[in-house]
Amino acid sequence: MKYLSTRGGMPPKSFTEILLGGLATDGGLTIAEAYPKFGKEELAAMRGMGYRELAFEVIRRFADDIPAADLKAIVDKTYTAAVFRNDEITPVKTLEPGLHILELSNGPTLAFKDVAMQLLGNLFEYALARDNAEINILGATSGDTGSAAEYAMRGKRGIKVFMLSPLGKMSPFQTAQMYSLQDPNIFNIAVKGVFDDCQDIVKAVSNDLDFKARHKIGAVNSINWARVTAQVVYYFKAYFAVTKNNDEEVSFSVPSGNFGNVCAGHIARQMGLPIKKLIVATNENDVLDEFFRTGAYRPRPETHHTSSPSMDISKASNFERFVYDLVGRDPAIVKELWQQVDGGGSFDLAKTPYFAQVGKFGMVSGVSSHADRLATIRKVYEQYGVMLDTHTADGFKVGLEHREAGVPLICLETALAAKFDETIRAALGREPERPADLVGIEDLPQRFEVMDSDVEAVKRFVVAHSA
Numbered sequence: 001m002k003y004l005s006t007r008g009g010m011p012p013k014s015f016t017e018i019l020l021g022g023l024a025t026d027g028g029l030t031i032a033e034a035y036p037k038f039g040k041e042e043l044a045a046m047r048g049m050g051y052r053e054l055a056f057e058v059i060r061r062f063a064d065d066i067p068a069a070d071l072k073a074i075v076d077k078t079y080t081a082a083v084f085r086n087d088e089i090t091p092v093k094t095l096e097p098g099l100h101i102l103e104l105s106n107g108p109t110l111a112f113k114d115v116a117m118q119l120l121g122n123l124f125e126y127a128l129a130r131d132n133a134e135i136n137i138l139g140a141t142s143g144d145t146g147s148a149a150e151y152a153m154r155g156k157r158g159i160k161v162f163m164l165s166p167l168g169k170m171s172p173f174q175t176a177q178m179y180s181l182q183d184p185n186i187f188n189i190a191v192k193g194v195f196d197d198c199q200d201i202v203k204a205v206s207n208d209l210d211f212k213a214r215h216k217i218g219a220v221n222s223i224n225w226a227r228v229t230a231q232v233v234y235y236f237k238a239y240f241a242v243t244k245n246n247d248e249e250v251s252f253s254v255p256s257g258n259f260g261n262v263c264a265g266h267i268a269r270q271m272g273l274p275i276k277k278l279i280v281a282t283n284e285n286d287v288l289d290e291f292f293r294t295g296a297y298r299p300r301p302e303t304h305h306t307s308s309p310s311m312d313i314s315k316a317s318n319f320e321r322f323v324y325d326l327v328g329r330d331p332a333i334v335k336e337l338w339q340q341v342d343g344g345g346s347f348d349l350a351k352t353p354y355f356a357q358v359g360k361f362g363m364v365s366g367v368s369s370h371a372d373r374l375a376t377i378r379k380v381y382e383q384y385g386v387m388l389d390t391h392t393a394d395g396f397k398v399g400l401e402h403r404e405a406g407v408p409l410i411c412l413e414t415a416l417a418a419k420f421d422e423t424i425r426a427a428l429g430r431e432p433e434r435p436a437d438l439v440g441i442e443d444l445p446q447r448f449e450v451m452d453s454d455v456e457a458v459k460r461f462v463v464a465h466s467a
């Protein structure tokens with residue numbers, strides 16, 4: 001399997017060659033030259049598989065330059081009941097016949113990003129050891145992605161993590177999750193500022209190409225191809241869990257921000273999984289909904305801060321992968337469209353033949369507001385006794401709008417309610433439940449470095465502590 005750039009300017013590369021990187025060398029996103037297809041017999045054989053077997057079966061089609069025995073060992077070591085609190089890894093909860101929640105948030109940081117990030121940690125360690133190399137991961141977080149990255153990379157050989165977070169701006173639970181890590185390869189840098197200051201520092205360091213190369217600076221952002229492939233697996237797992245045979249169709253509702261999760265669903269569908277609809281749910285940051293309704297993609301000058309903060313984006317970084325497929329995999333068209341986006345503009349496919357193809361890819365969309373979130377959390381708790389987090393509630397609300405009789409609807413649970421206690425209190429007037437092993441995490445000793453919002457100071461710190 002070779003990987004190309006969505007903009008056509010990168011020589012073909014293998015899976016491990018793109019594993020540690022971010023953007024393709026021409027500024028596009030890396031993409032498989034063709035999606036592997038599962039035929040009837042293969043799907044029939046996969047139906048009986050547990051998570052680890054299924055993960056190996058799917059991921060080996062993409063990571064075919066890792067020897068099968070090595071990949072199997074990595075997958076088996078990643079997807080364990082010890083890490084995901086359940087041997088099903090991503091169990092399905094049925095609310096009523098035909099209406100299901102796919103639990104993706106039983107990992108260490110109680111959000112779906114753990115599913116891919118835990119695999120990435122083990123893949124990184126494997127690839128670095130093989131090449132006798134090291135990496136210093138630099139990132140900025142407002143809470144969620146950063147903690148998933150830290151829990152995936154803690155204790156890994158050849159990897160150090162420098163994670164910037166805004167001092168005093170995260171919830172006590174999120175702060176405790178990150179700052180209580182005592183692993184010597186994890187560095188929490190609490191910046192006196194807001195999240196945007198942290199992000200600006202990371203951008204400034206990454207734009208210093210000489211510094212970046214000299215100090216082996218890397219990232220684990222949501223455009224990482226391996227993360228997307230790891231997410232393909234649970235669409236298969238959920239499909240087999242709610243159907244009896246492979247002629248049935250199901251629909252998935254996906255709380256979306258950077259389009260990574262639903263992009264994995266799109267890939268699963270292209271691989272032959274019988275998915276009817278992929279329902280893209282956004283919050284007040286509705287750039288994706290606007291596209292799927294009108295054909296216009298208009299990244300916004302500003303981002304709304306909402307009660308589903310992990311979907312607060314103004315630009316959807318993985319969306320370019322879908323558009324590549326939508327325009328018939330023609331990199332010249334993608335390049336032209338993103339020249340407009342990268343220049344601060346937008347594009348409109350409404351009057352092109354491409355937009356008419358959106359339906360063929362099963363994509364539909366909708367928006368959920370703060371009031372919808374509260375009402376949905378209340379309704380699902382009263383009706384089914386199940387507590388949804390704010391992001392999952394957005395997906396649930398939009399999912400129901402597109403539900404069809406006779407087609408099972410699977411709503412992806414992207415985080416647990418425990419992470420968003422303020423909104424849960426507002427919706428339900430009570431505290432969210434929390435996994436037993438995380439009760440009292442706020443009382444653990446914390447390890448973090450407080451720094452001014454100063455690029456040079458951060459660079460000095462990285463140099464002094466880097467791998």
Ligand SMILES: *Cc1c(COP(=O)(O)O)cnc(C)c1O
Pocket residue numbers: 111112113144222255256257258259260261262310311391414415
């Ligand atoms: C990251 C995240 C999302 C959005 O996922 P994308 O892959 O960026 O679309 C939704 N919900 C939660 C809880 C998240 O952490």
